[in-house]
Amino acid sequence: MLVFFNGQITDQEKVFISPFDRGFQFSDGVYEVIKYYPKRFFELDAHIARLKNSLNALEIPVPNLDNFKQILEELIARNNLVNSPANIYIQISRGYQFPRRHNFSPDVKPTFFITVEKYLSPEEELANGVKVGLEEDIRWHRCDIKSTSLIPNVLSKHRAAQKGLSEIIWHRKGNITEGTHSNICFIKENSLFTPPLSNFILPGITRKVVLNLCRQFDIPVNETEININGLKEFDEAMILGTVTEITPVIKFEGIDTNLKKPGPICRLLQREYKKLCYE
């Protein structure tokens, strides 16, 4: 696999960083995942804007992104992925600083790393839905920054996998926030409900696209707190994300709900989302 690393495209096995990179020692960095659908970069401007927001929040200098799309195009082409959906992973850390100190120096040069990987659409999950678990959200309070401080996500996702679940949905004191790698929304009586944007959730780009689709199709949108004690009220649930796309949720582990199978609003949103990706 060819990757982009600090201005050059090279084989992933030949790319190395120092263990004094602050991304390694302090999780001092941010990332993005962008989807390529032949032949477009889905919501590229929104991803770039969010990347800049994350960098600004951590006071990491924003690299020159003038030729960013061109780099992505070259990576896709040189990895022979022009005709396949692909996930693009972008990570920018604050960079190498020696010796190790918590304080960062303004002259540290960021590490800029991009990979692309063929996306195998999880047709079965998109068609039949997934089971998820619920856990308390113990993350820090700046989940709106897409930082590489992902250890809570790793641990929850690991527990999910051990239980045969596709995702863990977190809640803070009973109010649902989001999943380890997705936002979540629910349907009740043909209206959509989803937790409001705040410092406790990532402003998801798939979430934004889905809310726009709802407005377009006259589905009322309620950005409001959703308590885990009220899950039985909902007719449908979906997790949303760049990789997850719009995946129906058919079961919350250990909780009695009326979800059972993917519903009509999910199908409508999936169909319209697919059009945006491919047509």
Next chain:
Amino acid sequence: MLVFFNGQITDQEKVFISPFDRGFQFSDGVYEVIKYYPKRFFELDAHIARLKNSLNALEIPVPNLDNFKQILEELIARNNLVNSPANIYIQISRGYQFPRRHNFSPDVKPTFFITVEKYLSPEEELANGVKVGLEEDIRWHRCDIKSTSLIPNVLSKHRAAQKGLSEIIWHRKGNITEGTHSNICFIKENSLFTPPLSNFILPGITRKVVLNLCRQFDIPVNETEININGLKEFDEAMILGTVTEITPVIKFEGIDTNLKKPGPICRLLQREYKKLCYE
């Protein structure tokens, strides 16, 4: 500088990791800082025990540590630090995993990295005390794990430096937890007060040593919640840590206290601590 990296001692400029190391992509790793005083590794067993606890909490396999002390001795010797105090930094990440996935595979081999650095004792701070700030503690809820998820620490320490402060002390809803790289304790009427161990603070080894010294010198110890509204009650305050040792706090930025200058209990604890380090 010579460092230890995955079984070998080599020049720090020749050591590299892959950007697919989970320590870089997910902050999926732990660390320790141990102090070397000629010629002892201070509280080595306690540091090893805490390192193992952190690894176990993240389900990272514990590497063979049978010859750990020997490795540290060799690093100290080969860096010509035998006669100088030194900080030893140990980082273990879950290791390289390709392609990037939140889930970790049990056959990932950890990355094991150790550096040593001459310790220049901050005599002026130890003698005259430091100023600190107060901020809300927005970290995750497993601060008892010494993980490399340190971005909140980096950001608070950066703000401290910008204001000319030595440390930020955090509080959760008014109750003090700890600093970005230290525990904290207070003195009132010759008794010591410090926040109790919980998932919200690191079980500091200097903290443990100081509490033992208090018991030895008949200074009553109160491990109890300390509210920021009660700071005026205290006669002394100290921050505690492997690098920080016992540093008096003489001011909380923006708060009227009676601290003003290092007090007699601080001096007693500093003196006795120094004996443990050097005698």
